Amino acid sequence: MFELVKTNMRDMYLEAGWGWDDGEKRRELLDDNARYIVAKDASGKQVAFAHFRFLLEGVHEVLYLYELQLEPEAQRKGLGRRIMQVLELIAGKNNMKWVMLTVFTANEPGMSFYTDKMKYVVDEISPSRSEVMKAHSYEILSKCIDVDLRKAYTLSAGDKAVMNAGPTRRRTVDSILAWAKAREEAEAKAKEASEAAALEDGNAAAAEGGAAE
Numbered sequence: 227m228f229e230l231v232k233t234n235m236r237d238m239y240l241e242a243g244w245g246w247d248d249g250e251k252r253r254e255l256l257d258d259n260a261r262y263i264v265a266k267d268a269s270g271k272q273v274a275f276a277h278f279r280f281l282l283e284g285v286h287e288v289l290y291l292y293e294l295q296l297e298p299e300a301q302r303k304g305l306g307r308r309i310m311q312v313l314e315l316i317a318g319k320n321n322m323k324w325v326m327l328t329v330f331t332a333n334e335p336g337m338s339f340y341t342d343k344m345k346y347v348v349d350e351i352s353p354s355r356s357e358v359m360k361a362h363s364y365e366i367l368s369k370c371i372d373v374d375l376r377k378a379y380t381l382s383a384g385d386k387a388v389m390n391a392g393p394t395r396r397r398t399v400d401s402i403l404a405w406a407k408a409r410e411e412a413e414a415k416a417k418e419a420s421e422a423a424a425l426e427d428g429n430a431a432a433a434e435g436g437a438a439e
């Protein structure tokens with residue numbers, strides 16, 4: 227595992243200014259909290275792996291993906307997507323609310339894979355959304371997989387502004403659902419007011435027409 231990570235990632239670490247330390251990376255991979263998905267080919271050779279952990283981010287539990295590494299011969303064959311799908315299933319089975327990961331901004335294929343194919347979004351704690359960190363070499367991406375939380379995130383079908391301005395992991399599930407309910411009620415009242423105004427205008431127009439006759 228270590229050699230695959232080093233081959234795939236060492237240059238990106240150096241280009242991003244993070245530096246590279248063999249010992250530090252080995253310790254990270256061997257951490258007691260590290261969990262793995264390993265993929266092998268028909269001959270038994272390891273061709274891909276995912277390193278992930280269960281963490282607390284804000285007030286919610288998340289599955290954080292530390293590494294998704296594939297051998298060159300295993301890339302662009304759908305294996306990465308399949309591993310991500312399995313990770314999301316694992317997260318759901320273990321009552322995690324989000325799946326999160328970090329990707330270098332210079333890693334354009336990786337960024338495209340996660341955002342376009344897997345539908346991850348730039349997270350609220352990502353450097354690009356910080357008013358303090360103007361320059362950054364990476365993004366933190368996330369996907370909410372909890373059904374109740376996703377309800378709050380999809381009130382306006384695909385409206386990213388709602389996602390950015392609405393619920394966050396700093397709030398509890400109850401407070402997020404209360405926010406969602408309040409928004410639904412406000413939208414319903416606005417619709418009723420609009421319909422009432424339109425009806426009143428219609429009645430007024432009809433009355434004027436009758437008077438003219």
